[in-house]
Amino acid sequence: MMSSLKTSLLWLALVAGLTTFNSSEAIAQQREIKQVKGNLYLFRNNAHLSVFLVTSDGVIATDPINEGAAKWLEEEIRKRFQKEIKYVIYSHSDNDHIAGGQVFADTATVVAHENAAPIINDGTYTAPPNVTFSESSIVQLGDGQVKLHFFGVSHTDNLIVMEFPQQKAIFVVDSLNINRMPYRNLPSFYMPELIDFIKQVEKLDYEIAIPGHGGLGTPKDVARYRNYLEDLYIKVEEAHKAGKSLEQAQASIQLEQYKDFDNYEAWLPLNIEGVYRNLNR
Numbered sequence: 001m002m003s004s005l006k007t008s009l010l011w012l013a014l015v016a017g018l019t020t021f022n023s024s025e026a027i028a029q030q031r032e033i034k035q036v037k038g039n040l041y042l043f044r045n046n047a048h049l050s051v052f053l054v055t056s057d058g059v060i061a062t063d064p065i066n067e068g069a070a071k072w073l074e075e076e077i078r079k080r081f082q083k084e085i086k087y088v089i090y091s092h093s094d095n096d097h098i099a100g101g102q103v104f105a106d107t108a109t110v111v112a113h114e115n116a117a118p119i120i121n122d123g124t125y126t127a128p129p130n131v132t133f134s135e136s137s138i139v140q141l142g143d144g145q146v147k148l149h150f151f152g153v154s155h156t157d158n159l160i161v162m163e164f165p166q167q168k169a170i171f172v173v174d175s176l177n178i179n180r181m182p183y184r185n186l187p188s189f190y191m192p193e194l195i196d197f198i199k200q201v202e203k204l205d206y207e208i209a210i211p212g213h214g215g216l217g218t219p220k221d222v223a224r225y226r227n228y229l230e231d232l233y234i235k236v237e238e239a240h241k242a243g244k245s246l247e248q249a250q251a252s253i254q255l256e257q258y259k260d261f262d263n264y265e266a267w268l269p270l271n272i273e274g275v276y277r278n279l280n281r
């Protein structure tokens with residue numbers, strides 16, 4: 001397991017695979033597909049990660065990311081596996097992860113958490129879900145299975161954990177990062193609820209943790225991320241209780257034991273701001 005994980009981490013550190021350049025967009029699209037384990041594959045579109053499971057009866061896709069990414073992925077899956085996408089499961093309602101679902105919806109059943117449905121139905125960025133659930137659900141297709149868990153609010157009120165029991169892997173978008181700070185000022189994040197969410201993730205039986213951005217990790221990495229969130233919350237709550245302003249808290253709080261996390265310097269003050277906002281809600 002470790003060697004394949006190291007390969008994945010190395011792969012994530014490289015810019016590899018197909019790179020196309022569209023002069024009218026002036027932005028290079030970096031897309032690639034990589035085997036995670038067995039029939040579970042990682043799909044990267046620039047800074048966004050998604051996964052898909054190839055089964056005997058077709059493919060279970062997850063976040064489509066955007067229309068161009070989804071069209072590329074659908075075509076690649078047809079070429080490489082000669083299979084149709086039969087399910088698409090949305091991680092949460094944010095459009096930077098689930099735009100473009102209409103590309104899959106002609107062949108696929110669309111699955112999301114029940115709290116995501118009204119948000120998606122109010123927008124025009126992706127296909128609305130056909131199937132929703134509240135606490136847990138199982139998507140079974142041929143010889144493949146995905147378990148879906150809702151562990152309460154964490155990032156948005158509808159973010160779900162996708163568990164691939166056959167591959168002992170989990171896919172957790174935005175609420176989990178590996179050796180990387182939580183995103184900027186924690187937009188749509190609930191604290192301290194996120195800490196309880198991660199504790200429930202840690203009870204699952206898995207070996208590979210796949211986030212929506214950055215590198216893959218192990219249960220140890222997930223525990224360290226939860227430790228960071230706990231330490232951040234305790235420090236900011238102390239400062240808040242002592243009557244310190246946000247600026248004073250930002251000037252005084254250091255969490256040096258996590259300085260190896262990506263974006264530590266730039267995002268620590270923003271993370272503190274995000275916790276302050278939650279303490280004042």
Ligand SMILES: [Zn+2]
Pocket residue numbers: 092094097155174
């Ligand atoms: Zn998000």
